[in-house]
Amino acid sequence: EDREREEIFRILLELTVRYRARPGDLATSRxxxxxxxxxxxxxxxxxxxxxxxxEFTIDTSLQLKASRHPMLDNAVPVDVxxxxxxxxxxxxxxxxGGKTVALxxxxxxxxxxxxGLHLPAxxxxxxxxxxxxxxxxxxxxxxxxxxxxxxxxxNLVAMDRELELPALVLMDEVGTGTDPNEGGALATAIVQHFxxxxxxxxxxxxxxxxxxxxxxTEGVAVAAFAFDPQSFAPTxxxxxxxxxxxLAIEMAQRLGMPQSVIAAAR
Numbered sequence: 492e493d494r495e496r497e498e499i500f501r502i503l504l505e506l507t508v509r510y511r512a513r514p515g516d517l518a519t520s521r522x523x524x525x526x527x528x529x530x531x532x533x534x535x536x537x538x539x540x541x542x543x544x545x546e547f548t549i550d551t552s553l554q555l556k557a558s559r560h561p562m563l564d565n566a567v568p569v570d571v572x573x574x575x576x577x578x579x580x581x582x583x584x585x586x587x588g589g590k591t592v593a594l595x596x597x598x599x600x601x602x603x604x605x606x607g608l609h610l611p612a613x614x615x616x617x618x619x620x621x622x623x624x625x626x627x628x629x630x631x632x633x634x635x636x637x638x639x640x641x642x643x644x645x646n647l648v649a650m651d652r653e654l655e656l657p658a659l660v661l662m663d664e665v666g667t668g669t670d671p672n673e674g675g676a677l678a679t680a681i682v683q684h685f686x687x688x689x690x691x692x693x694x695x696x697x698x699x700x701x702x703x704x705x706x707x708t709e710g711v712a713v714a715a716f717a718f719d720p721q722s723f724a725p726t727x728x729x730x731x732x733x734x735x736x737x738l739a740i741e742m743a744q745r746l747g748m749p750q751s752v753i754a755a756a757r
């Protein structure tokens with residue numbers, strides 16, 4: 492048994508010495524194996540999501556037709572369209588209607604395309620971005636003395652500081668967390684600022700001030716997620732050309748808010 496162990500050790504040592512003498516070949520083999528593994532993973536992913544090859548544009552045109560959020564099962568396809576001369580897309584409509592999902596889909600598609608992945612969509616045309624920024628969700632922190640409003644502002648300031656063109660800027664419920672009048676005015680100014688800096692901007696909003704500005708401003712497209720007029724259930728279909736209502740009271744009622752509260756709100 493001792494001789495057997497010694498022989499095993501001798502063989503392993505000899506193999507190790509031989510491998511050690513060929514570091515260049517080992518590095519090449521490792522690189523090839525890694526590349527093949529990545530390509531195979533991309534192909535398997537594309538087959539799983541029925542993906543298509545994106546087309547990169549030299550202008551600012553962004554067209555994602557029948558796009559499906561890559562991390563949601565049974566996602567309802569949505570068209571996210573931003574064609575020149577428009578550089579801003581304002582997405583409105585009711586809560587739980589799909590606005591944030593549309594933003595995330597656009598951001599993920601931009602990054603996935605530039606990582607060499609196929610996209611779960613019917614067709615996709617988009618620019619190559621040097622920077623992609625997203626202010627989505629609530630990053631409030633008592634420990635860091637950040638309210639909902641101040642955390643959003645901090646994110647936006649950082650985005651403005653680090654922006655490099657071509658850029659995609661995604662803002663969810665921009666200007667929220669403060670007085671609605673001031674928030675609406677600030678949201679309008681923020682969207683306008685990033686537009687003037689040359690970025691493509693997609694923003695969701697419930698503010699009438701932002702909706703009104705978008706309707707009357709050249710270079711801004713306005714869209715709204717539709718809902719069933721009888722049940723107020725979301726259809727997750729994005730309709731272009733006009734803003735939509737937020738339906739806060741109707742949505743609260745649909746989600747189970749006590750009828751006394753709904754009556755008082757009305």
